[in-house]
Amino acid sequence: MVGAGILGLAIAWECARRGARVRLAEARAVGSGCSGGLVGALAPHAPDAGAGWTPLKAFQLDSLAAAPGFWAEVAAAGGHDPGYARTGRLQPLADAAAVTRAAAQVQAAGTRWAGRGRLEVVPAPAGGWPAAPATGLCLLDDLTARIHPRRALAALAAALAARGGRIDAGRAEDERPGGPAAAVVWATGWEGLARLAAGLGRDAGGPVKGQALAVALPGVAGRPLLHAGGLFVVPHADGTVAIGSTAEREFADPFATDDRLEALHAAAVAACPALAGAPVVARWAGLRPRSATGRPVLGPWPGRPGHFVANGAFRIGFGLAPGIAGLMADLVLEGRDAIPGEMRLAPG
Ligand SMILES: Cc1cc2nc3c(=O)[nH]c(=O)nc-3n(C[C@H](O)[C@H](O)[C@H](O)COP(=O)(O)OP(=O)(O)OC[C@H]3O[C@@H](n4cnc5c(N)ncnc54)[C@H](O)[C@@H]3O)c2cc1C
CATH class of the missing domain: 3.50.50.60 (FAD/NAD(P)-binding domain)
Structure with missing residues (x-):
């Protein structure tokens, strides 16, 4: 190897x-x-x-x-x-079009996933994980x-x-x-x-650069991942929550983090207010093959x-x-x- x-x-x-x-x-x-x-x-x-x-x-x-x-x-x-x-994933449904598409996905999952997982539309949970969408609904998979x-x-x-x-x-x-x-x-x-x-x-x-960061936020390890507006919020068992990722075809330094990561962080806090104030404990960049x-x-x-x-x-x-x-x-x-x-x- x-x-x-x-x-x-x-x-x-x-x-x-x-x-x-x-x-x-x-x-x-x-x-x-x-x-x-x-x-x-x-x-x-x-x-x-x-x-x-x-x-x-x-x-x-x-x-x-x-x-x-x-x-x-x-x-x-x-x-x-x-x-x-296997903590599942929540995807906030922003508008009526997203709700319609989610309904079609729920139906498709019935055959495509062949019983290996469940997909359903559920009321958005309270508590800022995620920010409540206008529809009040999320797509949840297990x-x-x-x-x-x-x-x-x-x-x-x-x-x-x-x-x-x-x-x-x-x-x-x-x-x-x-x-x-x-x-x-x-x-x-x-x-x-x-x-x-x-x-x-x-x-x-050609490689695609990605940047991500982690914040310290103990006590949320069992919560579902959030997938909102193209970003992932991933709670880990060690008390950190990862936020990713950028996707960059053009870059000067493949391994440096920069303003794009700070913008991603701000977008994640907007999508998931429970992250507000959690200190950043790691920043990282790498090249996807x-x-x-x-x-x-x-x-x-x-x-x-x-x-x-x-x-x-x-x-x-x-x-x-x-x-x-x-x-x-x-x-x-x-x-x-x-x-x-x-x-x-x-x-x-
Ligand atoms: C910001 C970011 C977020 C991501 N998030 C996710 C995610 O949430 N979920 C997911 O599934 N994937 C995610 N990915 C993608 C995932 O990380 C990659 O698909 C995966 O790491 C690729 O693994 P690899 O083993 O092919 O390559 P690498 O991890 O790059 O391993 C290749 C290794 O080969 C070594 N090597 C190279 N040349 C030689 C040589 N000649 N001799 C000896 N050793 C050599 C290198 O040093 C390196 O260690 C993410 C990627 C990024 C950048």
Whole structure:
């Protein structure tokens, strides 16, 4: 394995769990890439009735449904709590059009979600979580969960170690690492996508910067996530609440936070008055690995026998991790290719 972000660690763990001997090489440190952030929303796509339902959305749903078992096993194996909880999500409905659309989504969820979660329109709760919308209504689902990104990585690293896996941090692998590995999986984030595309002469897509922050607000860990006006408010078990995220195609410094984050914070307080006055305890920025299609790229590395790619999880790497780990372990260890077509790295 190469790359100790959420994809590399989840695949490494899944392979070790199935009995493989695993070494994971990381250029810097566990979580030094996009996965070392603050947010950790595990939220399904809106179950629209029409053509908007894609194999990726269905795959993400399967992965979210697998998450409770996946994370429970990781916690049990390594003894570290990843901060996973299925606390649900509230989306305030701003106007009559939003209420009409929500009604259609509730109906579509009946078939699309196939009993794995419930979606309903409910009265907005009192108490500023969220600000009361003009309609007085919210869309509530019980499928959405949260996970603490940094704790999840630590939990995976501990679980991997418990199964005899090794992490070598502080050394970048070149594109043909030596050693006796029978297979090498490259889960190297935005840098890896750029190198892959350059090597194959294809469009790299390009990373999308994101900024997020965390405030201290104890006592709300069991509340549902809020998804309002494009932003997420995610209460974590450690007494922090994460607020995310910006999405920036153009930026000067990929890892600096700036006024856009302060504007996001102000918007979050307006959407969720319960956050007012809560002190900021962390600010963070990173680069999301976005492929040319915006979808994951998984599969054998064209022209490099024994090498595989797991990348391009873009905005939902934590949500997709259990599913991608299973797909890649099937492929690498058992030669079974169940990768949905639109997520497969095109051969040749
Ligand atoms: C602000 C923000 C908020 C987000 N919120 C969410 C969210 O709420 N829910 C969600 O599911 N997702 C979220 N995401 C997206 C999620 O973080 C990414 O999809 C995910 O982290 C990608 O993981 P990765 O393992 O592919 O890449 P990375 O985490 O970037 O890992 C790649 C690793 O490979 C290493 N590496 C690179 N090259 C080499 C080399 N040659 N040799 C050795 N090591 C190498 C890097 O150092 C790095 O550690 C968010 C992203 C951002 C930026």
